[in-house]
Amino acid sequence: MTALATVTTASFAYALRHGDDNLILAQRLGEWISRAPELESDIALGNIAIDHLGVARTLLTYAGELEGAGRDEDTLAMGRTERQFTNLLLVEQPNGDFAATMARQLFVDAYQVGLWEALTSSADATLAGAAGKAIKEASYHLRHSSAWVVRLGDGTEESHRRMQTAVDGLWRFTAEMVTPDDVDDEMLSVGVGADLAALRTPWNERVGAVLDEATLAMPDAAFARLGGRNGLHTEHLGHLLGEMQWMQRTYPGMSW
Amino acid sequence: MDQTERFQAIVDAEEKIEPTDWMPEEYRKSLIRQIAQHAHSEIIGMQPEGNWISRAPTLKRKAILMAKVQDEAGHGLYLYSAAETLGISRDEMLRLLHTGRHKYSSIFNYPTLSWADMGAIGWLVDGAAITNQVMLTRSSYGPYARAMVRICKEESFHQRQGYEIMLTLCRGSAEQRAMAQDALDRWWWPSLMMFGPHDTASTHTEQSMAWKIKRISNDELRQQFVDMTVPQADYLGLTMPDPDMRFDEETGHYRFGEIDWDEFWAVVKGDGPMNRERIAAKNRAWDEGAWVREAAAAHAAKHAAAARRSA
Ligand SMILES: [Fe+2]
Numbered sequence: 001m002t003a004l005a006t007v008t009t010a011s012f013a014y015a016l017r018h019g020d021d022n023l024i025l026a027q028r029l030g031e032w033i034s035r036a037p038e039l040e041s042d043i044a045l046g047n048i049a050i051d052h053l054g055v056a057r058t059l060l061t062y063a064g065e066l067e068g069a070g071r072d073e074d075t076l077a078m079g080r081t082e083r084q085f086t087n088l089l090l091v092e093q094p095n096g097d098f099a100a101t102m103a104r105q106l107f108v109d110a111y112q113v114g115l116w117e118a119l120t121s122s123a124d125a126t127l128a129g130a131a132g133k134a135i136k137e138a139s140y141h142l143r144h145s146s147a148w149v150v151r152l153g154d155g156t157e158e159s160h161r162r163m164q165t166a167v168d169g170l171w172r173f174t175a176e177m178v179t180p181d182d183v184d185d186e187m188l189s190v191g192v193g194a195d196l197a198a199l200r201t202p203w204n205e206r207v208g209a210v211l212d213e214a215t216l217a218m219p220d221a222a223f224a225r226l227g228g229r230n231g232l233h234t235e236h237l238g239h240l241l242g243e244m245q246w247m248q249r250t251y252p253g254m255s256w
Numbered sequence: 257m258d259q260t261e262r263f264q265a266i267v268d269a270e271e272k273i274e275p276t277d278w279m280p281e282e283y284r285k286s287l288i289r290q291i292a293q294h295a296h297s298e299i300i301g302m303q304p305e306g307n308w309i310s311r312a313p314t315l316k317r318k319a320i321l322m323a324k325v326q327d328e329a330g331h332g333l334y335l336y337s338a339a340e341t342l343g344i345s346r347d348e349m350l351r352l353l354h355t356g357r358h359k360y361s362s363i364f365n366y367p368t369l370s371w372a373d374m375g376a377i378g379w380l381v382d383g384a385a386i387t388n389q390v391m392l393t394r395s396s397y398g399p400y401a402r403a404m405v406r407i408c409k410e411e412s413f414h415q416r417q418g419y420e421i422m423l424t425l426c427r428g429s430a431e432q433r434a435m436a437q438d439a440l441d442r443w444w445w446p447s448l449m450m451f452g453p454h455d456t457a458s459t460h461t462e463q464s465m466a467w468k469i470k471r472i473s474n475d476e477l478r479q480q481f482v483d484m485t486v487p488q489a490d491y492l493g494l495t496m497p498d499p500d501m502r503f504d505e506e507t508g509h510y511r512f513g514e515i516d517w518d519e520f521w522a523v524v525k526g527d528g529p530m531n532r533e534r535i536a537a538k539n540r541a542w543d544e545g546a547w548v549r550e551a552a553a554a555h556a557a558k559h560a561a562a563a564r565r566s567a
């Protein structure tokens with residue numbers, strides 16, 4: 001393979017993985033709509049889901065263009081199997097209770113604020129443009145999830161217990177966000193991608209400050225569950241895709 | 257002029273009654289019932305459409321549907337706020353809904369069984385809602401009238417989006433056209449029922465007209481809706497599920513068959529296809545969220561106390 005072909009393949013993989021993260025997270029958040037603890041949360045979670053879906057659409061469309069094989073956002077979203085999805089394991093984790101959803105969201109938001117910030121200066125103008133828009137949304141998302149983690153951590157005894165359980169339960173999925181692989185290295189070397197290793201400390205500080213204010217303990221477990229970027233998922237993703245892709249699988253080749 | 261006469265004079269002059277104005281107790285009660293029922297309908301209405309968010313056929317349709325369901329939550333929020341100006345709390349209204357003492361629109365007691373139902377609901381249900389609600393933008397009660405102006409704008413947007421889903425299906429494959437026809441067959445009669453009983457069978461109407469919290473009768477609104485919708489169905493190439501439907505040259509109106517009033521009353525009284533499921537789902541979400549609301553209140557109280565101590 002020529003060097004140019006490698007870069008193109010890596011560019012496709014890069015846009016795709018970030019598109020996948022946002023798509024799968026939006027699908028999960030959408031499950032909350034009409035089931036939230038109060039009307040304001042229905043609206044907030046809906047807003048956040050719509051933002052993530054918007055980012056996903058931009059990035060999947062772009063991934064399709066980079067690939068140049070005629071796949072659009074829907075072909076990519078509805079036509080791939082579990083092993084072909086490259087999202088982080090964290091975003092596919094089930095919603096659980098409101099504490100688990102807020103812990104997942106805090107972890108993702110604290111990561112995405114750093115990621116989009118770094119990508120605003122990407123050599124790839126499309127990525128930089130998408131990041132410039134996404135960073136505003138991610139900052140709002142982070143304020144929302146931080147406020148809830150603090151409220152629940154420093155609320156009642158029950159909410160404290162649930163919030164700590166949620167943080168502990170999802171912790172093993174957080175290192176994956178800031179663990180670079182070959183695609184990340186390649187994209188970083190050509191000035192397109194973010195330096196994930198450099199996002200680690202700010203992420204720890206952001207999340208640490210929130211957990212602290214929430215009177216929650218930061219887990220010290222070192223075990224990191226990886227695999228999403230290689231399509232090695234938890235058992236949850238297949239069910240999510242089964243539902244998300246149901247229409248296109250049942251009625252192939254139609255426009256909607 | 258006494259209070260009652262002064263109140264009626266304001267209403268007759270097409271001016272607005274505001275929360276601090278004196279109003280007859282019956283006016284207040286009717287409005288609370290009307291606005292709360294409307295708010296509850298917006299909220300319960302999130303369920304049948306929410307049922308298809310995870311399965312929307314394309315990402316664009318998913319985004320539109322999410323935004324629509326979210327608009328409905330927003331409508332619920334403004335309407336609860338409008339009702340609160342009459343001296344009832346949102347918690348109390350929700351309690352009345354959860355215990356079955358407050359009603360919501362019966363249309364949401366029907367299940368959504370295919371993607372085409374997202375088209376049919378936007379087109380017919382939001383369409384019928386607009387037909388009903390345009391007159392409410394001129395309600396004599398200021399906060400309700402103002403909430404309705406914003407809501408009506410969004411509802412007409414929803415209606416266009418729903419019709420566009422139907423249009424896409426009707427221009428698609430035979431399977432898609434069949435899906436669209438099936439949705440029309442299932443949603444048509446319940447949509448007509450949204451306008452309520454015949455004028456001859458409707459209670460409250462006369463007083464509501466005098467108070468200008470209703471301005472056009474159920475049967476007139478239903479006729480407006482039919483006249484607007486039948487040509488739209490023709491354009492889609494769909495068949496109205498009513499053998500008695502015909503255009504009356506003399507009056508310029510479509511004549512239609514009789515609604516199944518037994519079904520109408522059964523659904524109103526709780527025996528519709530989804531009444532129990534809708535309320536159970538609402539109660540489940542509310543109960544499962546109790547610890548979250550308690551935590552938010554406890555956190556706010558702690559911080560208020562801390563702020564007082566440091567002040
Ligand atoms: Fe609405």
Ligand SMILES: [Fe+2]
Pocket residue numbers: 328382410411414
């Ligand atoms: Fe609507």
